[in-house]
Amino acid sequence: MTAVAYGRPRRGIAWRALRAVLERWLVFVLAAGAWEWGARAAHDTFFPPPSKIVQRMHHMWFSAGADRFFLTKEATGNIFPSLARMAVAFVLSAIIGAVLGMLLGRSERVYAYVDPVFQFARAIPPPALVPLFMVLMHIGSPMQVVSIVFSAVWPVLINTADGARTVDPLQIESARVFRLSPLARLGRLIIPSALPKIFAGLRLSLSLSLILMVFSELLPGTRNGLGFELSNAQAGTDLPTVWAIVVLLGIFGYVLNAVLTAVERRALAWHLAARRIEI
């Protein structure tokens, strides 16, 4: 479109699409190619060529028959438990964080009582707590879920409280004038106006959940999960497998974030529209 605005000669849509694809992917493809070529030439065990990593990913996880949806035992036994732990922990953190955040955000007094304690709990780097949970609960899925929740709950909680606290006073007054019941006020005014902040918190929580999921599985004593596979591969100096797991986790991180962004866009469509009108 800018090409038209600047009066450049118009070219076909195909050409423009090709150019966009080239601009976007050329460097990526070149970088992957350079790595492939360099790794093959150097024969370095630490940096296997990308083709070998992709091969390993396919062989390790997706080479079973169609009756198992191509997923090998290795995949169902490690990928699924990891994702399940993370999903349960993320949903728990979102619910606990949103509910507590709403309560704290609407009552300045309660907030003042718990603020220092929460600030301290939030400041503890979560990996420092994992050895504690290990002693208290013994290693296993419940302990791993608790570890994830304990770190992922804070961003949602703090952001929700912040969002609930900073509702436009004029809107609160209007709600009072229209005699909205407390429940209607919560559902129609406070939650919607806190929603953008809640989603910002959820995004942080999601990446923390992924980090803590891997961390809690890397510890000695775990029996399954991608982190377990990762530490096994490390112990056997199996570099292609280590790389394969890192790439898979990167893909999960990307997809999960994309899903959350899509949900956010749907949930906040009205918010974005309202902002556009304001401008």
Added chain:
Amino acid sequence: MTRLGRFVRGLVGVLVTVGALEALAHAHLASEENFPPASKVLSRAAELAGDHDFVFVQVKATVEAWGLGMLLAIVIAVPLGLLFGTVPIVNTAARALVEFLRPIPSVALIPLVGLILGAGLEMKVTLICYAAVWPVLFNTLYGLRDVDPLAKETLRAFGFGPLAILWRAVLPAAAPFIYTGIRLSASIALILAVGTEVLSGFGDGLGNYIGQAGISLGGTEEVLAGTVWAGCLGLLVNVLLMLGERRLFHWHFREGRS
């Protein structure tokens, strides 16, 4: 609510929490070895503060790695952000690469970097740097979008070159955002510093101390005492960076409010 009211309420909250933990421990729901009372943990933590090895070897090792990693991340991310933000073609070209690298959970790289570099300061700094680069980079990019075009045009009209414009108009306007990125990175960097240490098993560091205490028999008291200091370290970093933000960029936040 007055400042004093907030302080008193906060103090009450802390005291009630500590009291509740103490009472819970005395109710003997778990053995004292697994769940020591708060008074014991706090007195052990106070003891550790006077322990030369704990403060000047373990905690120092963690803070050193954290500081080096943060410094490296800032030195890499800010110029990179300025480059991406001011040269659109570089931005589109590098976008796919960045979007591929960013979602990799930094903790998953601990085994990989451990194999390549071996356990030690180099490995810790590399991992901390990797994790800390992203918030700084993205906040720098975000800040560049906030630069007043009029200020840039004015400088250009007065004959300033692109570098002078960068230095006089772009960087000051983006600075508060860059600082926010650094503040976000600081706590992620601390997670990586402690996490790497907990896993690595040997060497010095607060995480090593906690991890070792966790596998020794009846070490819960030590684990908790170490965790108290880990929390204090995190809190100190948060508070200092927050105060710094208010001091350095009060003009920005005052404008933002209106």
